[in-house]
Amino acid sequence: MNILSNAIKFTNAPGKVRLTVECISVYREKSAVKFVISDTGIGMDEPFIPKVFDTFSQEDSNRNNKFGSTGLGMAIAKNIIDVMNGTISVKSRKGKGTEFSVVITFNNCQYHNGEEAEHETDCRQRADLNGCRILLAEDVFINAEIMNEILSVKGAETDYAETGAAALKKFSSSELWHYDAVLMDVRMPEMDGLEATSRIRALDRPDARAVPIIAMTANAFDEDVQRSMQAGMNAHLSKPVEPDKLYQTLEELIWETDKNN
Template sequence: IDPKKMRVLIVDDEEVAAEHARIVLDEAGIKADICLDGRSALKMLEVQYTKHEPYNLVLLDWKMPEMDGIECAEEIRKLFRKETTIIILTSFNWDEIMDKAMHIGVDSFLAKPLFASDVISEFERIARKNNMLMLRERKRADLNGKHILLAEDVFINAEIMKELLKIKGMITDHAENGKIAVEMFSESQIGYYDAVLMDVRMPEMDGLEATAEIRSLGRPDAEKVPIIAMTANAFDEDVQLSLQVGMNAHLSKPVEAERLYHTLEELIWDAEQTNLHLRGYNNAEK
């Protein structure tokens, strides 16, 4: 496993211990973020998941106020994919919590203080044991011929996006604001659009409102179509809001071509596996 591909979240209420762990991992080339309590950890996991950059590994301190490591691990397992590895950190004897921790889905335990070599070897052991998908590439759709609805009010931005989409053979319909995007989606055949790229800040109706409108249309494709937020304001609150209205991912402007393609390929693949074969449904309607 390449340490540079690992994304780690360290959760410890003792700031000095958390910072020490981050430095130790950083020296080994592992990118790590820190937070000081379980609730913040869940928010950070949600944000990264929405940005399509999920944490591969969460290192959780056992003894924390309000929400301890075991309770936090239980919430993580309820909310996020099995691919996120959870390791409990403790300077105590973990025998008393081992059974409960394993039952709720904790993968392993490590003693404090932390050593990068221990983290890497334990992570590799768990990955082998679980035959993990975590660092394998997710399956992706072929973008050629896919229909994309692009909601973007700035003309030059829309032209750039259309060119980027055209490179991969995608067919783009452009809506100048959220209101027009909702109308275009409503008037399209069921299953016509493979994904929606939605600028967040637009006149008439912003991207958040437009997404909520599309999701509430009552059509089977309106529930399943991937909707991707695009905004120059990539603050965590924006990501949280986009998630709440039913967006699937979040891209920061200016949009990087490879990240755009990667996100579309993964989300369209996922949608194709879970949808109702909508084009067939549409033909049956005729």
């Protein structure tokens, strides 16, 4: 509400304010939801953008009289989002408008009773991994070798990338729908798995939005799962990865992607 209020406040007629809400990832009992608030208002100079979340921060103090601003709205919004372990980012051009993006992870509503939900989980369809092409981003070579052996048991083909940047390059230069899934180590030098995933999702190609991306990390805390989802990952596997769990996750996600595309 604070962000929407600001968007309306700083957009003169006949301007536009737009709110979009998108579920970007679902994993177990949680969903990551992205809110984008954009306007065609007065915008901000680039040097001021990093200060927009500071308390009592205003680009032009004279605006207080014209717009009734106190400089607290964005600071309050940022604090609430931080408490919820979410992320907020902003893009703006002077005289062109502003766009805020907020990603927060929520608990899913319980639509079914426990017995029905368990039955639904057990009945999920699975794809055959034989012949599937998996992009594997892992900076420790021996770990990559082990993953390659595990996947080869099911007949899957592995394309190895030693960093997040290398994974991004391989995916962006591949043919459409070349990869059936991406296994992404979260902690890597040069570009970590979260940033690499965000950049893959931002590519202007349909498979970038749809390809299953699975996080692999030694961190299994709830906030780590949330960060993975908010970056656009579809699932989170803890290291050392259990082969059966890996197979199940890949088979279900690939089947779901094939069905929808």
